[in-house]
Amino acid sequence: DAGVIQSPRHEVTEMGQEVTLRCKPISGHNSLFWYRQTMMRGLELLIYFNNNVPIDDSGMPEDRFSAKMPNASFSTLKIQPSEPRDSAVYFCASKVSAQSSYEQYFGPGTRLTVT
């Protein structure tokens, strides 16, 4: 079975450019999570969706970040304009949305470098 798929795996861009990260959750999983991981702050939840609806975006750093989930099999995280401090590894994770389900399955991550 395919796990969570993220693209691109690596992205290098210049400050001010728009960056779009993509995620395909595991088929049948109705909850999707975007995380950011840095050495300084560890793994932080940015936003999560249940059944394509954003539930909690309190972790989104500022208006430059936006996330969408147009359907059950695809989500994007966009940064516009990007800044060097956005450099991090961005993970997408998915899980079955039932309250009794706890395990999130992580994708391989996108390593973003903003110069």
Next chain:
Amino acid sequence: EDKVVQSPLSLVVHEGDTVTLNCSYEVTNFRSLLWYKQEKKAPTFLFMLTSSGIEKKSGRLSSILDKKELFSILNITATQTGDSAIYLCAVLIQGAQKLVFGQGTRLTINP
């Protein structure tokens, strides 16, 4: 603000040693505590703990939760170089389905 703190942040030991990793938390609505292992890529699930005092075990790894003192430990006995990784502790918030992660402990096992 919900908070999860791990210690130490970094640990270097020799193969065969036993290590104990710590995780303490302060959250408003605790549901469960989870441990993950992160090697070069994505975190992978190790344990979930919901009840105090019940040890979860998988091979050389074991973990226990103390809900009164608000902490958990992860023990690894007879460590091997393949245990080198970042170990992440996370708390699942009741009703919210979201995980709050600690900073992680970077464990290095030298041969």
